[in-house]
Amino acid sequence: MPTVTGAEADTKSGPAAAAAGRKYIGIDAGTSMVKAAVFDARGRALATESRPVALSLQGGRAEQDMDEVFGAVTEVLAALAAGVPGPFELIGLTGQGDGVWLVDAEGRPVRSAISWMDGRANELVDAWQSSGVVESVFRRTGSAMFPGCPGPVLAWLDRHEPAALDAAEAAVYCKDMVFQRLTGIRATDVSDASMPFLDPRSRTYDDGVVEELGLGHRRGLLRGISDPIAVGELGPDTPLAGTRISGGPYDLAACALGAGVTAEGDGLLIIGTCLAALVSVRAVDLDGEPAGLHISTDRPGHWLRAMPAMVGTAALDWVLRTTGTPLAEVDGLLAATPPGSHGVRVLPYFASSGERAPFVEPRLRAELTGVSLETTPADLVRATCEGIGFAARHCLDAAGLTGSLAICGGGTRSGAWTRLFADVLGRPLRITEGEVGARGAVLAAAERYGVELDTAAWTEPTAVVEPDPARAEFYTKAYADHRERLAAARERARAS
Template sequence: MSTYIGIDAGTSMVKAAAFDERGRTLRVESRPVSLDLHDGRAEQDMDEVFGAVSEVLSALTGAVGGPVALIGLTGQGDGVWLVDGEGRPVRSAISWMDGRAHELLDAWHSSGVVESVFRRTGSAMFPGCPGPVLAWLDRHEPAALDAAASAVYCKDMVFQRLTGVRATDVSDASMPFLDPRERAYSGEVLESLGLARRRGLLPRISDPVAVAEVTAEGTGALGARIANGPYDLPACALGAGVTAPGDGLLIVGTCLAALVAVDALALDGEPAGLHISTDRAGHWLRAMPAMVGTAALDWVLAITGVAHTEVDGLLDAAPPGAHGVRVLPYFAPSGERAPFVEPRLRAELTGVSLESSRADLIRATCEGIAFAARHCLSAAGLSGTLAICGGGTRSSAWTRLFADVLGRPLRIVEGEVGARGAVLAAAERYGVGLDTAGWTAPTAVVEPDPGRADFYAKAYDDHLERLAAARARARAV
């Protein structure tokens, strides 16, 4: 029996999953990785990330035995991972959660640069994306850029360390330098960001995705075929079977990502989100990857001393509306990036009294995140079916709440969806025929409750009004 392995190098966890030919999960190995957060900055140790990849891959191949048919690779997007010619770190990786470039981005907003880049690429920059981060480094740490051979993304660093091949793909390149019509870096965009002289740092775009054999020892996979697939958001879309125009995916993870498959670029309206190029020309994912997500709930749980195992019970203990408690869940130090860009936006908690309970606070937080999801999906143009995945779906009560707030059925896709999508991308690239429909079939469908859906439709309007007021206050700072 052939084994297919998907690797997902995430922000807080590195995972590897083994699947059989029918897409059934055989085994999963995972290792946590640290994130250094301080003074609005977020950095990661590349050697730690790659070490975690090596560990999970070695453990997985040792446990499943037998031949590995192929390996698909995915990982977190955005940020800047400066490496030398061997793919080794020049400095710590700057994460997509980093906020150090917010003042530079403010200036670009005021001068119209952000809007002009969006009209060209369909991607709205935020502090942690490569454009502002590279420009910040060029101004404050030029020696680091001088010493680097490449400014890559997480999975590209891993791929180079595993195979010796330096390359990225069209999905990672989509933010913010890729012209989505030409599927190539835009010299005009680089010039407008003051980065034309740093163009040599950008890795070659492999279209379709790059393939090679694993050459790194200590991985248990020497000689195995591997593909440097799309990054985690489009990989999850593949793993959830979201490819038909109008269909969407909601990923309830560290960040809250809303994706809708589209066959046309929408470059008008408020610059926000991005158009992720896929392996098919003329096909994109309209993405609204919000900063808000499970990290917001995790913070509230830590502050209140509530365990994850208690969430379902507390959600059931408070009614819709949480007795008037409201949470705008924008806890990220770099503000929000979708479906709008507001670097100084911060979380707000209102309607609390001495009568409020922990259940009210937990439910209000989960409702606020679900309202943010509705905002993102609306802005992305959802018109078809909706799949949902991610760590947040492990809470059945929260998943039902999402269905009620969104007012539509949810196709539940369980397991390591990103790793599954990475395998499917690798199989497509290598010409290996897999039953994609079987691999991506939902495990359940959750229907909304009509009464609660009506309640939340009105509550959503209130959420938008409070959000507009909060954004106005953030701009006034």
């Protein structure tokens, strides 16, 4: 049964019941979990459902079963439909971005999906960096390629698995596969298409980039862009058949909407498997070090300067597994060790595909220094959390944060880590709890359908965490040390 919140109890009878009759569903097909929530007209979550989905990690490769992902979507929809009385006004859909999801004409898998976490194209990206292709593409599109984005993955498949590309009707993204199988409509949107083939100014594919990556003969695999986002109705064989649904944006842009990050200069930090930093901008900046991307949104003239780092909660999970520490003990361990972690330092770049933002370094790996026989699990945990905080600051600096900062994601469940982030970043954090991506997907769908919602109420922060001035000053100096150690590590990675 769905998890039902107290908000539903407030809307059982009288005038409030009529208002609560307008219900909205948001679906977020994430990397490790498919989540869905029912919201009332003021954005209060009435019920939530989730299903885990497996990610196969082996030898630097990361793949997912598309049928499992789609099955999880239909399961959460069916559970919500059974547990919450309708009717439902509309459904907003979002999902993980990047990677390659090869499908046939019916939206069914040709092979397993290749995740954004995949590293099989590392050497290809290395070669493109050396030859200047990565920089050339960035100067045209504002997006810096990394091993798990569609350009390198498609080029790798073209060289090593051409039969899979021959059999595919399209190379799509997660939400596009789900949307097609729910509605029969074949489309993607400008947010997912932003990496790496989209010209963010014209909002169309740059065929010169396709040719530069050696994929001109595969141009037909790029799904047509629906601008604005595609809409349709759930098919007859799906739960809630006939309900209106929209197909996008993808999860980073949806989270920005769900957290109310639309004003120029405001930012969002998502502490999830991937540490994503987003800043709302009104211009495309093609200067500087090629890194991150410019996500086009459903509003022409508005972009999200995105630095979606590979580092994130997965780094802390590795340290917890290695030290045999339960997740529930993190807050206590952070309290047990002072800022600076007794000299232990962690460069938290544990991903097998290196780092993609705010720089691209496929061969970069994690480093732990200052460890001795006196080092405790608390030191390692705090040093890792501090290292992730420094990576977040680096991303936000590179993205150009000048306004307020919202924060969401699984990492915010730790109050102590959230306070550490405030101290490391040296600024107040607007905490946005709950299914932020699903919330943003509903807001995008409502705008597309012309349904008026009180966006201020939907995106109101649940709390604001202020930094401690003394700790913030300490971490400003520690961040400078982090950048020096990172620069040296990047030199070693390039020489390896």
